[in-house]
Ligand SMILES: Nc1ccn([C@@H]2O[C@H](COP(=O)(O)OP(=O)(O)OP(=O)(O)O)[C@@H](O)[C@H]2O)c(=O)n1
């Protein structure tokens with residue numbers, strides 16, 4: 018039996034168009050999402066590299082930095098990927114055999130060659146900055162200093178990198194680049210400067226660097242000061258203006274300070290045997306007078322040339338500190354305030370990061386965190402009065418050269434900070450001793466490279482570009498929102514109207 022057929026239902030032309038359009042729309046959305054998801058591949062990051070050699074008075078370190086090329090002007094993106102400590106002394110110690118200064122760098126430069134991918138070698142800039150050891154050599158004999166620099170330049174040019182420069186940096190540069198380095202690493206330049214109409218520089222951390230031959234203090238003072246313009250540098254970084262105070266004290270690094278101390282004591286004692294309260298009891302050391310007076314820091318004390326001087330420790334921290342006070346002349350100051358030796362210094366302000374030898378010594382004394390001034394004094398008293406034999410037994414793994422000098426060094430740091438710069442029990446808590454920040458060493462080299470490669474813009478970029486992932490995410494989200502709006506519109510607005518008019 019044949020089933021009775023009803024009248025054939027005719028689909029109106031407008032309904033057909035709407036179905037086709039709806040189908041195409043859904044297809045379009047699916048295609049968009051597919052493309053967005055499938056294409057969400059990370060572009061291979063274009064990494065750049067840079068090498069800076071810190072040719073210090075006591076040793077040279079080679080730092081390798083890297084950063085993604087696309088984010089060159091962001092803050093905090095340059096990372097230290099390698100540090101190589103050069104064997105042997107600083108380059109200034111090769112004045113009698115200048116060729117060896119260059120040769121000494123080879124091992125670490127080979128390490129840099131291994132760390133940096135081969136295809137990046139020729140685009141990797143190399144800078145060498147020499148600090149106080151070379152400043153002193155240059156004062157003693159500028160021709161030899163020049164020869165040492167030529168020797169290291171010759172070696173650096175043998176490598177496949179992009180050699181840029183090799184020079185002695187000034188004490189001001191050393192201070193300022195140290196300050197830029199630590200504030201960059203701490204992310205202090207990230208903060209926006211302007212709040213409504215008032216422009217306010219973001220808060221920065223002061224920098225205290227103690228080397229073997231010089232020491233630097235750098236910070237942004239509370240008020241604008243028009244005294245001693247030579248001590249100020251004006252920086253415009255990421256849209257902020259910083260009026261930075263900096264001073265470098267040549268001969269106040271801890272090795273030269275010890276030489277000055279000994280030379281001065283010998284002059285008073287007028288003897289080739291010296292009892293020194295800054296060494297532990299039982300410690301005995303022979304030093305050559307010629308070597309002691311070879312530095313411009315001690316040249317004016319010359320005595321007993323050709324002889325050997327016998328130093329024995331008496332381990333008395335208070336006596337040691339008393340003796341050192343004459344290295345910090347607080348009497349003559351022609352400014353409203355001074356640190357010492359007639360050098361202007363504004364009132365200390367904000368937090369300070371103390372690194373390099375400040376850290377080495379304070380770390381040994383277990384005083385890097387949560388310590389106060391009175392605890393430091395107690396620790397020094399106890400450590401200095403410990404007999405040398407006991408010190409050696411207690412710290413068998415520490416190099417004798419370092420170990421023997423910690424009583425002097427700790428006392429010197431205490432005196433420099435308290436008597437020299439004016440830290441006291443109230444603001445001691447603002448002092449932080451550190452070696453590294455977020456994996457990179459606290460050292461002036463990073464700031465030096467950032468400056469020479471123009472990586473710190475004066476103004477903040479107007480709008481930071483979206484990352485690839487955010488771009489794709491936003492596209493998908495936008496597609497969903499558009500699709501939902503059209504669907505809701507169709508269901509609640511057009512469809513009832515069409516039904517009403519009999520279009521569908
Ligand atoms: N573990 C360590 C390493 C180094 N030192 C001492 O720290 C001083 C060197 O500090 P550094 O910052 O490396 O000085 P340089 O950069 O070589 O000197 P400058 O900056 O003055 O040129 C030296 O007295 C060295 O004996 C230390 O006491 N303990």
Ligand SMILES: [Ca+2]
Pocket residue numbers: 073074148227228229373
């Ligand atoms: Ca240094």
